[in-house]
Amino acid sequence: MHSNESSGTADDPSPAPAAGTATAVLPEVPDVTAVQPKAEAPDALGAKLEADRVSAWFGDHKVLERVSLTMEPGSVTALIGPSGCGKSTFLRILNRMHELVPSAALAGEVRLDGTDIYAPGQRVTETRRRIGMVFQKPNPFPAMSIDENVTAGLKLTGGRRRRDERQELVERCLTKAGLWREVKDRLSQPGSSLSGGQQQRLCIARSLAVQPDVLLMDEPCSALDPTSTRRIEETIAELRNEVTIVIVTHNMQQAARVSQYCAFFLAEEGSPGSVVEQADTETMFGSPSDPRTSDYIHGRFG
Amino acid sequence: MTNAKPVGTATVDVDTPRAIDPGLPVADRVFRGGARAVGLLVLAIMASIGVFMFSESGIAFDEFGWSFFTEHRWALETNQLGVLSLLVGTVTVAAVAIAIAVPFALTTALFITEYAPLRARRTLIALVDLMAAVPSVVYGLVGLILFQPYLADIARWIHDFFGWIAILDVPGADPDTTNWNNTAHQYTSSAFIAGVAVALMVMPVCAAVMREVFSQAPAGEREAALALGGTRWGVIRSVVLPFGRSGIVGGTMLGLGRALGETIAIALIIVPAFDVKLRILENGTITIASQIILRFGESSPLQLSALMFAGLVLFVFTLIVNTIAAAVVSRSRSGAATEI
Numbered sequence: 286m287h288s289n290e291s292s293g294t295a296d297d298p299s300p301a302p303a304a305g306t307a308t309a310v311l312p313e314v315p316d317v318t319a320v321q322p323k324a325e326a327p328d329a330l331g332a333k334l335e336a337d338r339v340s341a342w343f344g345d346h347k348v349l350e351r352v353s354l355t356m357e358p359g360s361v362t363a364l365i366g367p368s369g370c371g372k373s374t375f376l377r378i379l380n381r382m383h384e385l386v387p388s389a390a391l392a393g394e395v396r397l398d399g400t401d402i403y404a405p406g407q408r409v410t411e412t413r414r415r416i417g418m419v420f421q422k423p424n425p426f427p428a429m430s431i432d433e434n435v436t437a438g439l440k441l442t443g444g445r446r447r448r449d450e451r452q453e454l455v456e457r458c459l460t461k462a463g464l465w466r467e468v469k470d471r472l473s474q475p476g477s478s479l480s481g482g483q484q485q486r487l488c489i490a491r492s493l494a495v496q497p498d499v500l501l502m503d504e505p506c507s508a509l510d511p512t513s514t515r516r517i518e519e520t521i522a523e524l525r526n527e528v529t530i531v532i533v534t535h536n537m538q539q540a541a542r543v544s545q546y547c548a549f550f551l552a553e554e555g556s557p558g559s560v561v562e563q564a565d566t567e568t569m570f571g572s573p574s575d576p577r578t579s580d581y582i583h584g585r586f587g
Numbered sequence: 588m589t590n591a592k593p594v595g596t597a598t599v600d601v602d603t604p605r606a607i608d609p610g611l612p613v614a615d616r617v618f619r620g621g622a623r624a625v626g627l628l629v630l631a632i633m634a635s636i637g638v639f640m641f642s643e644s645g646i647a648f649d650e651f652g653w654s655f656f657t658e659h660r661w662a663l664e665t666n667q668l669g670v671l672s673l674l675v676g677t678v679t680v681a682a683v684a685i686a687i688a689v690p691f692a693l694t695t696a697l698f699i700t701e702y703a704p705l706r707a708r709r710t711l712i713a714l715v716d717l718m719a720a721v722p723s724v725v726y727g728l729v730g731l732i733l734f735q736p737y738l739a740d741i742a743r744w745i746h747d748f749f750g751w752i753a754i755l756d757v758p759g760a761d762p763d764t765t766n767w768n769n770t771a772h773q774y775t776s777s778a779f780i781a782g783v784a785v786a787l788m789v790m791p792v793c794a795a796v797m798r799e800v801f802s803q804a805p806a807g808e809r810e811a812a813l814a815l816g817g818t819r820w821g822v823i824r825s826v827v828l829p830f831g832r833s834g835i836v837g838g839t840m841l842g843l844g845r846a847l848g849e850t851i852a853i854a855l856i857i858v859p860a861f862d863v864k865l866r867i868l869e870n871g872t873i874t875i876a877s878q879i880i881l882r883f884g885e886s887s888p889l890q891l892s893a894l895m896f897a898g899l900v901l902f903v904f905t906l907i908v909n910t911i912a913a914a915v916v917s918r919s920r921s922g923a924a925t926e927i
Contacts, residue, residue, distance in 0.1 A: 382813065385810075387705055413814055413817075420814075424805070426829070428829035429825075440821070442816040492815070
């Protein structure tokens, strides 16, 4: 079943399996959104996301200490580190989900293509539309069918589409998420009828439908079996040519496989989490400069 | 279950279900017995109420038979008694109450769960619950003395503009009259005014059920909607309302149950009128429960039996409404959260 799936994406004409074909898909991106013209040149691969000395608190408890990290367009940045080191908190700061927790506070700046998303006057809904998120637990809307799930973001952000445009969008997003071939004959079934891995890919398709510049993934595979995990990783590899991807993972092999850039978070006893080391993935896994990084990626703790 | 084998001759070659001893611990057995007994007791009480009312209404049934359901008069002198106008009045008042209470309850519940800041939330919940604790006679008095003069004005206004709709007509009254003081009484003591008073006591009950269900809408789906760039209203539309559908139905039906059985507030406000009508703004109506309370003390044995019969009709009617609601609620995802 698996080999069938992976070869399937390759000979499907519409998806973007490699960098070469992906650029061919890109020009049609602007006329689908037309909501937010990108600040950079039209051939930009997503947007640049910079965290600048970000600290975070829950009440009086400081959980993150001056994290600075640049997430480049066209790349996958992996955030690794043991549980409770603030990776997920950091990820949720990147699209303003952090502030939903009543006692949460933060310091520093997060810049999307140079603009601070926390600056006064920045609309939080528009920020979240541009910086999408895929959660640990697949969370399709169970009351909606598969295609309604994909287009749910359009309704939520007030975007109206003609019927044929919508159908085309559904197909394109599901194809990008590597799900189209499995669900094309049952688009009107509820999203909850899919398997866990399929649901997660549906959530990815749903995130893509609002044309985000950045896609944040919070341990997207931790609830999935190895086959589904591999499908998601393939999807990530294909998507990085059009959106900047930031992924939190506990799986070292996964971080090594999917990411180009890597940041190691650690919260040492009694102190808030911070980035111990950040480097391109090869360096990080080949010759880490900090002994704690080396210990962690070789499974000696955490 | 039947082929319990002696130990040793293992069930290697026997491909039939084995007997498995559930081995329920003593504590569980005791609890199960206790819970079962209480559950049966509830059913027994319900059944005995039904049986009691059925036997008490025997005299009336012997006298009137099925015509009790088609007779709208309650003429004490000639003993022409029937439940038709009572039943129609009951449904009318309850419908008015629900039509007013449910939109208020829905928006109140949504405000509390989705918009109110955390601290205001607790205060609001306490206040709404307090509304449910106010005795219904107080709502009756408030409706009669405080609200009625204003509601009569509103009724006239509705009559003036929407009188062409049959149920909002008040025959014989002129909404444009200059002599309002002589016309006002045609708009008082109506099903509309009784319905408003009942709505006041039904609203907190509906709101409590809806709030409880809305607050249980899965956090994961809420976050999904927000992360897509949704507003709070978007979250309500795409997550909270679909999830809370059963809570809305459940809360409405619970409120309807209360509205159908409401007695004293209605008895205080209305003027008994035994014609079968749906004109809610017009002076005079009657409901089963208020007729029982108004007539109970001064009835002949036959009339008393007729009141019991009417009570039995209400009992069965409420039971049907609740059963339908339970069926609707149990079919949906959030159904487990509501008890009606």
